[in-house]
Amino acid sequence: MEIRAIAGAIQSIDDELIVVNLFEGVETPGGATGAVDQAMGGAIREAIAHGDLRGKKGEALVLYTRGALPARRVLVVGLGPRDRFSLQGVRETAAVAAKKARELGVRSFSSIVHGAGAGGFPLEAAAQAVVEGTILGLYRYRELKSEPPERPDPEQFTLVQFDAARLPEVQAGAQVGQIVAEAACLARDLINRPANYATPTDLARLAVEIADEFEAMRCQVLSQEDAAQLGMGAFLGVAQGSNQPAAFIVMEYHPDREDLDTIVLVGKGITFDSGGISLKPSEKMDRMRGDMGGAAAVLATMRAIGRLALPLHVVGLVPATENMPGGRAYKPGDVLRAMNGKTIEVLSTDAEGRLILADALAYAARFQPKAIVDLATLTGACVVALGQGVAAGLFSSDDGLRARLCAASEASGERIWPMPLYDEYLEAIESLTADLANVAGREGGVGTSAIFLQQFTEGYPWAHLDIAGMVFEERPDTPKRPPHLQKGGTGFGVRLLVQFLRDWASERP
Numbered sequence: 001m002e003i004r005a006i007a008g009a010i011q012s013i014d015d016e017l018i019v020v021n022l023f024e025g026v027e028t029p030g031g032a033t034g035a036v037d038q039a040m041g042g043a044i045r046e047a048i049a050h051g052d053l054r055g056k057k058g059e060a061l062v063l064y065t066r067g068a069l070p071a072r073r074v075l076v077v078g079l080g081p082r083d084r085f086s087l088q089g090v091r092e093t094a095a096v097a098a099k100k101a102r103e104l105g106v107r108s109f110s111s112i113v114h115g116a117g118a119g120g121f122p123l124e125a126a127a128q129a130v131v132e133g134t135i136l137g138l139y140r141y142r143e144l145k146s147e148p149p150e151r152p153d154p155e156q157f158t159l160v161q162f163d164a165a166r167l168p169e170v171q172a173g174a175q176v177g178q179i180v181a182e183a184a185c186l187a188r189d190l191i192n193r194p195a196n197y198a199t200p201t202d203l204a205r206l207a208v209e210i211a212d213e214f215e216a217m218r219c220q221v222l223s224q225e226d227a228a229q230l231g232m233g234a235f236l237g238v239a240q241g242s243n244q245p246a247a248f249i250v251m252e253y254h255p256d257r258e259d260l261d262t263i264v265l266v267g268k269g270i271t272f273d274s275g276g277i278s279l280k281p282s283e284k285m286d287r288m289r290g291d292m293g294g295a296a297a298v299l300a301t302m303r304a305i306g307r308l309a310l311p312l313h314v315v316g317l318v319p320a321t322e323n324m325p326g327g328r329a330y331k332p333g334d335v336l337r338a339m340n341g342k343t344i345e346v347l348s349t350d351a352e353g354r355l356i357l358a359d360a361l362a363y364a365a366r367f368q369p370k371a372i373v374d375l376a377t378l379t380g381a382c383v384v385a386l387g388q389g390v391a392a393g394l395f396s397s398d399d400g401l402r403a404r405l406c407a408a409s410e411a412s413g414e415r416i417w418p419m420p421l422y423d424e425y426l427e428a429i430e431s432l433t434a435d436l437a438n439v440a441g442r443e444g445g446v447g448t449s450a451i452f453l454q455q456f457t458e459g460y461p462w463a464h465l466d467i468a469g470m471v472f473e474e475r476p477d478t479p480k481r482p483p484h485l486q487k488g489g490t491g492f493g494v495r496l497l498v499q500f501l502r503d504w505a506s507e508r509p
């Protein structure tokens with residue numbers, strides 16, 4: 001979709017549809033909505049007076065202009081109560097409007113920047129949120145459908161800014177919003193894509209393609225032989241059971257700039273998690289194609305930072321493999337040796353994510369990063385603790401890094417919540433045979449998984465995000481589901497990471 005921003009008054013815009021808004025309880029709209037209402041001879045006030053328009057969240061009322069304005073239709077979207085309005089509300093409002101536009105068969109539409117005027121948010125951030133909501137709201141996964149969709153997507157979206165002097169802010173926000181949202185849609189595609197179309201080899205090919213888009217980005221794909229040379233016994237142990245060759249992907253943005261801060265991102269890239277010999281139940285096992293949600297977020301974030309030209313040395317690491325119960329598969333009771341020399345007793349082959357991450361976290365030390373953040377669909381226990389689709393778990397050894405991630409979460413609307421790394425969790429994964437066991441009992445399962453990872457993070461500030469509950473949106477298309485999410489892959493983590501990195505680049509600690 002083409003996204004642009006222009007200066008002008010929304011009521012004078014000639015387009016198939018123009019979008020304005022209304023806070024709940026407002027009877028006489030002001031600002032842009034008021035101007036449109038005036039030009040329409042009070043049509044919006046009339047709708048309010050009849051109770052057909054109340055400004056409730058999710059509400060979208062279409063009015064026909066019948067020549068009163070250059071535009072053919074007006075869409076009034078509800079913002080909900082003014083005192084509970086947020087940037088997340090801006091995204092959701094924009095998503096409602098975009099979906100309505102598509103439903104109406106509109107190919108081109110224009111909108112004011114929700115949230116900037118009476119909403120009180122900075123214009124640039126509001127413009128970014130509107131564009132994010134628009135693109136995310138229209139997302140659908142259609143790669144493997146033979147027929148075109150009944151309703152095509154709109155081709156053009158225009159943000160209309162009244163005060164021409166402030167147009168650059170809207171343009172800047174819109175551009176960031178487009179880059180970030182398109183990256184999130186890439187991550188959604190990767191998650192939705194069936195595991196037979198998104199093998200480790202496919203992910204590696206995509207990583208190379210992304211790096212090729214940018215002068216300053218490099219990608220190296222380590223084969224299983226390379227990984228063996230490096231001593232990545234934990235990663236290779238998981239890969240053993242699959243006929244698909246594993247790949248350890250190393251992407252680097254600004255590899256040669258020693259003046260820039262180094263941040264490492266690590267994404268769990270299990271392209272299918274059958275559980276291995278500790279086989280999962282067959283029900284809903286198809287969801288385990290999404291066990292590379294962390295990898296999807298990292299790959300997509302790398303593309304976004306390339307497009308944003310962020311002044312940071314960012315390394316993206318993706319250990320990619322299937323977890324399968326093949327004839328050569330690793331078995332419960334086997335002991336693996338990770339790259340940092342630690343030995344791990346495999347008590348469950350289904351706790352494979354922490355094994356491949358162990359080697360990735362040990363590998364990351366060579367970059368001497370200022371911070372490292374890993375994202376992983378690591379445990380069902382995290383979903384039990386925080387809920388499906390509610391928040392990701394955040395673990396960190398560093399208060400500053402934790403605070404930065406929480407701030408980025410607040411700004412991006414992607415929820416994460418801090419969890420503890422108590423000593424008891426480490427005691428729980430003691431092994432009789434090896435240095436560590438890969439699982440403990442059911443209790444505290446999210447804490448024991450995180451503290452396991454910590455054993456491989458020597459020498460740098462580290463944070464871990466358990467995104468198991470955030471990768472798939474499960475709710476059907478009801479008012480309960482936020483309108484910027486569709487059933488299926490969410491692309492969780494991309495907006496959070498990009499915000500975190502942009503903040504880091506703008507205020508180097």
Ligand code: BES
Nearest residue numbers: 291348350351377378379380381439468
């Ligand atoms: N990929 C799963 C975790 C998961 C569960 C992701 C639900 C998304 C939704 C992970 O590899 C796993 O199987 N974890 C086990 C760990 C257990 C064996 C300690 C789990 O959570 O059951």
Ligand code: ZN
Nearest residue numbers: 273350351352
């Ligand atoms: Zn597993």
Ligand code: ZN
Nearest residue numbers: 270273291353
């Ligand atoms: Zn897994």
